[in-house]
Amino acid sequence: MEPLSFQRLAEGVKDDTLLPSLPAAVLAAQRLVNNPESSINQIASLLEADPSMTLKLLKVANSAYYGMRRRIDSIVTALIVLGLRTTNQLLQTVGIISAFSGRVEPDFLQDLTSRSVLVAMACSVIADVAGSRFNGVEYTAGLLHDMGHAAIHVIAPQHAGLLKEMGDPFTMGCEKEQALIGADHCQVGKLLAEAWGLPDIVAECMATHHRSLDGDKKLTIPGLVRFAVYLTPCLAREEPGETAHVPLPEGHFASALSLDDILHAVKDRLDEVGEIKDLLIS
Amino acid sequence: MNGKLMIVENEAGTRLWMAELLRSNGYEIREASSFHEALRLLDREEIDMVISSVGMSDGSGIELAEVVKKRRPRTRLALMAGDDVEAHAIKGIRSGADFYLTKPFAGVDLLETVQNMAELKPEAARIDIDGARPGWYEFVITSSEDALIRLQSFLNAILKNVLDEERFWDVHFAISELGRNAVEWGNRFDIESVVKLSIGIKDNAVTIKIEDEGDGFDVRQILQTLEATPLPELEEKRMAESKRPGGMGIRVINETADRLIFNEEGNMVLMQFFAGD
Numbered sequence: 001m002e003p004l005s006f007q008r009l010a011e012g013v014k015d016d017t018l019l020p021s022l023p024a025a026v027l028a029a030q031r032l033v034n035n036p037e038s039s040i041n042q043i044a045s046l047l048e049a050d051p052s053m054t055l056k057l058l059k060v061a062n063s064a065y066y067g068m069r070r071r072i073d074s075i076v077t078a079l080i081v082l083g084l085r086t087t088n089q090l091l092q093t094v095g096i097i098s099a100f101s102g103r104v105e106p107d108f109l110q111d112l113t114s115r116s117v118l119v120a121m122a123c124s125v126i127a128d129v130a131g132s133r134f135n136g137v138e139y140t141a142g143l144l145h146d147m148g149h150a151a152i153h154v155i156a157p158q159h160a161g162l163l164k165e166m167g168d169p170f171t172m173g174c175e176k177e178q179a180l181i182g183a184d185h186c187q188v189g190k191l192l193a194e195a196w197g198l199p200d201i202v203a204e205c206m207a208t209h210h211r212s213l214d215g216d217k218k219l220t221i222p223g224l225v226r227f228a229v230y231l232t233p234c235l236a237r238e239e240p241g242e243t244a245h246v247p248l249p250e251g252h253f254a255s256a257l258s259l260d261d262i263l264h265a266v267k268d269r270l271d272e273v274g275e276i277k278d279l280l281i282s
Numbered sequence: 283m284n285g286k287l288m289i290v291e292n293e294a295g296t297r298l299w300m301a302e303l304l305r306s307n308g309y310e311i312r313e314a315s316s317f318h319e320a321l322r323l324l325d326r327e328e329i330d331m332v333i334s335s336v337g338m339s340d341g342s343g344i345e346l347a348e349v350v351k352k353r354r355p356r357t358r359l360a361l362m363a364g365d366d367v368e369a370h371a372i373k374g375i376r377s378g379a380d381f382y383l384t385k386p387f388a389g390v391d392l393l394e395t396v397q398n399m400a401e402l403k404p405e406a407a408r409i410d411i412d413g414a415r416p417g418w419y420e421f422v423i424t425s426s427e428d429a430l431i432r433l434q435s436f437l438n439a440i441l442k443n444v445l446d447e448e449r450f451w452d453v454h455f456a457i458s459e460l461g462r463n464a465v466e467w468g469n470r471f472d473i474e475s476v477v478k479l480s481i482g483i484k485d486n487a488v489t490i491k492i493e494d495e496g497d498g499f500d501v502r503q504i505l506q507t508l509e510a511t512p513l514p515e516l517e518e519k520r521m522a523e524s525k526r527p528g529g530m531g532i533r534v535i536n537e538t539a540d541r542l543i544f545n546e547e548g549n550m551v552l553m554q555f556f557a558g559d
Contacts, residue, residue, distance in 0.1 A: 039416035040484050067546035069501070077541075080482040080489045081552060083420055084413035 003182025004156055012155030013191040019154055020099040022196055027095065029053065033088045034136070044075045056094055057082065089124075089139050093117060096143060104153040112150055115170055116143050118235055118270065122228035123221075125265045129257055130219055141205040141225050144198065146170070148189030148206060155188075156181070171233075174210050186210060212249075219253040227254055235266055285400060286327070288312040290320040290334035290346065291362075300333070303389050304396060317341025321349065329357055331399050333383070333392075336363035336370050344370070344377045351378035358399040360435075362387070367439040372414050374436060380404070381435040384442050398431055406473045407432050417483045422476050425469035425494070430461045433479065444483055445557050452538040453488055453555050459531030460492050460551050468494030468549055486557040487540075491550065498548030501532075508533040 012018055029046050032038040047053050054075055061078035062071060072078050079087055096116070100109055120142030127138045149169060153160040159181040163169040166180055174184035189206030198206075205225040213230060216223035234246060248255050254262075287309045291297040294315065301311045312329065314320035317340045323329065332350055334343035343361045350359050359378075363370045364385030374382050380402055383395050407428035412420040419440075423429040434457060441450050461477065469475035475495045482489040508516065516533065536542050541554035 033415075036415060040418035040482050041416075043415070043418070044484060066550075068543050068552065069546060070541070070543045072543075072552075076482050076484045076487065077489055077552065077554065079418065080480050080491050083480060084415070084418065 001158055001162065001181075004152075004159055005182065006187070009155065009183055009188055010191055013151060013188065013195045015155075019151060019192070019195065020103060022095050022099055030088065030091045030095070033084065033091060040076060040079065044079065047075050047079075053091075053094065057087070057090065060090060085136065088136055089120070089143075092140055092143055093120075096147070100150050100154070104150055108153060109150075111170070112146060115232070116146055118232060118266075119143070119145060119225065119228045121269050122231060122235060122262075122266045123224050125269055126224055126228060126254070126257070126262055127219075129262050129265060130253070132219055134221055134224075137199070137201060138221050138224055141202045141221050142228055144189075144193070144202055145205050145209045145225050145229065146185065146189070147192055148185030148187070151188045151192045152181075152183070152185055159183075213252055214249045216249075216253055217251045223253060227252075231263070231266075234263060235270075284308040284310075285330035286310045286312065287331040287333065287396065288314060288320060288323055288329045290314045290317070290332060290338070290343065292316060292335065292338050300392060303392060307393060307396075309396065317343075317346055320346055324350065324353065329354070331396065332357060332359040333396065333399075334359065334361060336361050336374075337365075344373045344379070347374065347377035347379040355404075358402055358404075360395050360399055363439070367443050368416065371436040371439045372411065372419070375409055375411060380407075380432060382439050383435070384439045395435065398435070401428075402432070403428055409433050409436075412478070418481075420478070420480045422478050424473050425465050425471065425475040425477050426473050427462065427465060430458070430465060430477070434458060434461075437481065440481070440483070441488065445488065445555075449555060449557055453490070455531070456535045456539060456553055456555070457490060457492070459535060460553070463531070464492050464494035464496075464549075467499065468496030470496065488555045488557070490553045490555075492553075493550040496549050498545075501544040501548045504532060505536065508536070 029043070029050070032043050032046055047057065057075065057078045058072060061081040062068065066081055068081065072081055082090065093113070097109065097113055120139045123138040123142035127134055152163075160169070162180060163172070163177060166172065166176075169177075169185075174186055177184040186207050186209065190203055193203030193206045201221050205222050208222055209225045209229050211226060213223070213226055216226060231246065246259055284307070287304060289297055289300050289304070289311060291300065292315050297313055297315065301313055305311050312323055312327065314323055317338045320332070320334065332346070334346050336343040343363070347359050347361065350357050358380050360381035360383055361370065361374045361379045362383040362385055367384060371382055380399055381395050383391060403426075406424050406426040408424045409429060409432060410422045412422050414420070421433055423433050434454065437457065438450075438454060441453055445453060457479070461479065464477045465471060469477065478491070478493040480491040511519075513533065535553065538555070539553045540556045541552070543552045544550065
């Protein structure tokens with residue numbers, strides 16, 4: 001098997017018959033939800049025009065997490081139950097799942113989505129704990145940071161298969177990916193971000209989320225994503241108490257925060273949204 | 283004397299009527315007919331309370347609220363406006379204004395607002411806007427009656443704009459009752475806790491969600507008891523127990539709301555009211 005050349009990756013990413021674009025309906029809804037001038041009338045009308053989106057939002061609003069005693073059957077009521085922030089996060093998550101659904105193996109998509117939602121939630125919670133407001137961009141950046149993996153699966157399924165044979169592609173690291181297939185998911189992620197026209201800050205997160213934490217003295221979105229990715233193994237553990245000893249470089253922005261608070265908050269949020277995520281993936 | 287209050291209103295008739303009414307109720311009144319006159323008075327004198335019209339030819343009441351809250355954070359301020367209320371109410375909260383009075387108003391509304399300003403404990407009456415889109419608002423308030431009363435003054439402006447009077451009072455009562463339940467029974471008056479209140483207005487429906495941080499309560503049992511007992515009997519029983527008459531609010535709301543849905547935990551309620559024809 002020939003190594004993946006930058007040229008081939010770039011061509012593959014630009015090939016719109018190969019790689020998906022973000023679903024237009026989801027993008028339009030997201031733009032509306034993010035725009036402070038958009039009224040609830042406009043948002044609800046747009047969502048109602050997409051039956052699958054309406055169904056998903058209603059499913060979530062009727063899920064056990066919200067535990068409503070009677071059925072929520074209108075999109076406006078669902079929006080009020082979910083709230084602006086969750087609606088926006090759901091639309092993004094649904095968008096990513098829809099984009100890659102049918103193009104990659106379901107098991108891989110489920111692993112990727114679970115991991116991406118975990119990092120996105122962590123970014124959101126850490127920003128809250130740190131008292132910073134990034135207006136939801138941190139969630140987007142966390143959700144999309146690893147999409148380079150998905151792009152490799154679509155452009156070069158054989159290479160993706162090789163990575164899978166050699167270990168867990170999500171944790172093996174960029175150097176090993178480079179050695180095995182001649183490219184890594186961060187490079188591909190950056191190309192994908194450009195092809196999708198994502199904001200520069202999100203592209204930077206897709207390209208740099210495995211870099212060292214050493215320079216992250218101040219809280220920035222790329223630094224936040226790196227930190228959330230760094231915490232992922234701790235988040236997967238049963239007892240967050242163990243994680244209080246996570247070593248951090250001197251002067252790292254998170255040194256001033258309580259790791260226990262962060263991890264407990266992320267775990268609580270994940271318990272809350274676990275079912276929602278399953279509903280979306282199904 | 284109840285305190286020094288400045289009225290900022292460019293419409294002379296309204297200003298004089300307000301001044302007379304408030305003077306006769308024990309307030310020391312200063313009058314300003316414009317934004318700049320109000321600023322000059324604020325520079326010269328210690329003012330306890332300001333009640334200002336939003337629209338003035340040389341500046342806005344919202345701008346004045348920002349100046350007042352920056353220069354003299356302890357001074358209370360209420361805004362009054364009758365047009366573009368939705369935008370003014372949200373801008374008003376963001377400016378730090380304490381209350382909102384929808385024009386036209388009766389003397390009793392003015393006196394009540396001024397009384398609320400005088401009694402307000404700002405440290406326990408914080409309102410944060412978590413999200414705002416036309417017709418869709420999400421607020422997080424300190425768990426206190428002060429915060430609820432404050433928020434309702436702004437919500438009233440928005441709701442009066444879309445509901446007829448009867449329906450407005452149904453919704454006002456429902457928010458008041460279930461908001462107080464959240465403060466009193468949900469969060470047990472703990473001002474470290476918050477109450478989240480969301481409101482959606484689409485076409486002819488108003489949807490409201492109120493959520494507290496408490497452990498919740500057995501809604502089913504309460505509703506069953508309430509539904510099995512006639513209202514007058516309930517009222518009598520509560521009076522005998524020295525409980526506030528509104529304590530049976532859920533029963534009333536159950537009758538006036540088009541939809542009333544609690545969550546299983548009993549710490550979140552969703553209400554929907556359809557406007558008249």
